[in-house]
Amino acid sequence: MNKPIKDLKPIRVEASPFPGSKKVYEPGVLFPDLRVPFREVALQKEANEPPVSLYDSTGPYTEEGFVPQIDKGLPRVREQFVLDRGDVEFIEGRKVKPEDNGNVSAERLAPEFPNLPKVMRGKPGHKVTQLEYARAGIITAEMEYIAIRENIRRKQEAEVIRDGEDFGASIPDFITPEFVRDEVARGRAVIPANINHAEVEPMIIGRNFLVKINANIGNSAVTSSMEEEVDKMVWAIRWGADNVMDLSTGRNIHNIREWILRNSPNPIGTVPIYQALEKVNGVAEDLTWEVYRDTLIEQAQQGVDYFTIHAGVRLAYVHLTANRVTGIVSRGGSIMAKWCLAHHKENFLYTHFEEICDIMREYDVTFSLGDGLRPGSIADANDRAQFAELETLGELTKVAWAKGCQVMIEGPGHVPMHKIKANMDKQLATCGEAPFYTLGPLTTDIAPGYDHITSGIGAAMIGWFGTAMLCYVTPKEHLGLPDRNDVKTGVITYKIAAHAADLAKGHPAARAWDDALSRARFDFRWEDQFNLGLDPDTARAFHDETLPKEAHKTA
């Protein structure tokens, strides 16, 4: 039924080292086979400084000489660690059904990924999630990997200058594997790493770690193809996306997602209700628990690392949005609200929440509890609907934790600056310090075309206040689907916000980067300024526009 793979056009993704940089790897101590990546930037001779190491979430695509083989997928570096724990088994796995790809005709079907891995699942009664291991006092390979990664090659014995205001966070001078374990055990951090996403380079999301960012990609009924989405994913992580969400809503969702997962070194999140809705032809009222459940299993077995689940959109809250300026703007939120009202029943994601936990636990899929009632405008920020849902998310967090599942909480949205901190404080109080993962927030509604900026302001602030991951907003927000340039602009803007937050929190690994670049700037070491920058290509191009001569770079 699939298009023969030989007809597949070669898929191009950007793969090249960053200028002046090389990729280096550090081994583990508990797990000597670990290869934890860093970007090492060599400086000009006259700097008389050692190379600068940066956190690197770009995967093998920035390795010297790496040739992507998209139809083979990335090396499954994590698989052996998962198998070594002895808690998983290979299973047959759910068979792909025509509805998984929107019943699309053979000619229009995206090709199936030709190199499908075997599906793993936790053995009954065994630990499978990072949370369960952490609680049992076990330091996993993923945890040691993350500890090494978060220190960015600083030495434990090196002097640490702490300068910041962290609003009650507990960032240590040095990250040890034991600290990672402890934070995961407390639920204060999550490691999104489905056992079936063995290509993942582990990363952590938590208030006491570096602030992370997420980029959304995904096709729609109107535009885009598998090739474009894989390219966008690689492009997003090249510029710094720690996580990528595939928000596809058109056809071919299953097949496109497989290609993304097999080629992504970073965790992939989804909103399963989007695919479930496609399976019932877009009619929210026709959604059922059975269709949704089947979709969860489908995606969990493919290796999706976290699911946005709008289980907090309770029937009783829907009327709270009636007098809003912008009602319900979350797509998942409005789907569930429609379902609740049509059936006059409680949200089935809420009523079946324990069963959802049981599925997600078997594959270690992390919860991202969705904020379906988030404000869609400055006018609606911090209202009763939003906070009622947040309280329910706090209640569900405890349920998921009791089931051994990892949890993070999604946050708004559109919030003026003076109301941002209240969001963070309420989330911390309500959700037991489970990591907060926010979209922006946008701090004004007057600038369509520039919402990466309206929201970058809010993102930097909420990151400072304690949000663990910032979901990017691109210039196309509210206007259309982001293209490659928009993805890059969104990612760079959010890397800025995340790093500004790390600096303000006083994260001990943050400031070395700024200082190295500032010294280069003061010494007019242009090459170092470019190479140390978040986006060396743009910095160089801008410089060369007015001062194109080589002499100007060394003057």
Add this chain to the structure above:
Amino acid sequence: MNKPIKDLKPIRVEASPFPGSKKVYEPGVLFPDLRVPFREVALQKEANEPPVSLYDSTGPYTEEGFVPQIDKGLPRVREQFVLDRGDVEFIEGRKVKPEDNGNVSAERLAPEFPNLPKVMRGKPGHKVTQLEYARAGIITAEMEYIAIRENIRRKQEAEVIRDGEDFGASIPDFITPEFVRDEVARGRAVIPANINHAEVEPMIIGRNFLVKINANIGNSAVTSSMEEEVDKMVWAIRWGADNVMDLSTGRNIHNIREWILRNSPNPIGTVPIYQALEKVNGVAEDLTWEVYRDTLIEQAQQGVDYFTIHAGVRLAYVHLTANRVTGIVSRGGSIMAKWCLAHHKENFLYTHFEEICDIMREYDVTFSLGDGLRPGSIADANDRAQFAELETLGELTKVAWAKGCQVMIEGPGHVPMHKIKANMDKQLATCGEAPFYTLGPLTTDIAPGYDHITSGIGAAMIGWFGTAMLCYVTPKEHLGLPDRNDVKTGVITYKIAAHAADLAKGHPAARAWDDALSRARFDFRWEDQFNLGLDPDTARAFHDETLPKEAHKTA
């Protein structure tokens, strides 16, 4: 000596109304001849809403049918109000000297503006500055103009919902001319309006008014021409620059400035030491009080509305920068530090400060006391050098006020988020609430090419905390001179920051704009979303990229 004006190529500047908008004017009550401009955006019929009025700082260039005549200059709408006060006289004025234009040869000389106005100066012993009028209890035409402007056509009797955190500001529900007068009299606000800049549409800079933004333009020894600078000025104000600083440093400084002033409806600021330095061939050590004094008079008589004066860079503070990562990065600061060290003498701007006041008072040039020791990197933020200078600026503020001069204070620079509020608090405490005018601040140093964003974050925050005007940073910061696109990006970014600050402060005139756009968004009124946006052209273009059909705009 000048190129004959007939050889002048026609100068093109952008002049057209905003889409869906028309320019409307309101008269005064005390001064019925006032014509206070607003941008009125008509909404789609189905909105069933009255048009939305927006603050409009774009000058006549956005009037329907306006044809710019750059070699004639704008109408001198303010002249009669100045003359009616009876406190000024026409004088001969200083003659232009070859050194004013860098002794440039005839062929390379920028043409002289062909329609020079007569120079005005305050009569000896008479009030001339807005501060002096305010103190005397006089409401000037400028003050009533500003009161009308700041209310954005809200009615005094309309209900006001206050929602914000203003950190001790005193923003009233409705701005009266008397409130404007009182704020100016206290020194808490300034009206930059040189009596010789009669083309100015008056505006106010103060913590209890809408947050304003400044755009920098200017040629350099390497690039740019008069035509380009006039075009950039008009372009900057089109997108929302309330003020423009001409930071030209090459030749032809005098002539280019004349063209800018005669065609700018918005206040123009300069850094006179830049031109003074050109007059001594770029050798800082050769600067003298006499050259500087002559430059102040030259520029004051042309109509420059405010001068950045780095009088706080005292000899004793220079060594405080010795251990900085980025030393002294302010151009004016480093010029003065060099002079101080070369002569081992106190800064002549400090020792001659009272004489400077006497000159500026005669034309009502506002002080912008420069922060020559501002930090140039995250590492140097809030250090002793920076704050020592700020204390001196506080001392000088009192001197200038005693002389009847208006004063604002410049601020940093590069400051991580957790250190921003300390800047605002210290400025308020040290400088008697004189308006703060900050560059950014940049909240991280890792993103050359994106410093509009690194700084837009800091600008929004410091604007919220109480900064009255935000000086933009463009994507080319640290890399090269901004072109037209960079100017627009910088201005839009800073309009976002300023408006986000207004919202967070709870300015009663701010939120109507967001709410109107949010309603349009919720109703899928695409035309209204575009037209209400800060940048309708970009919003429309982005929308049309993915959904180009007309039908999609009304769906």
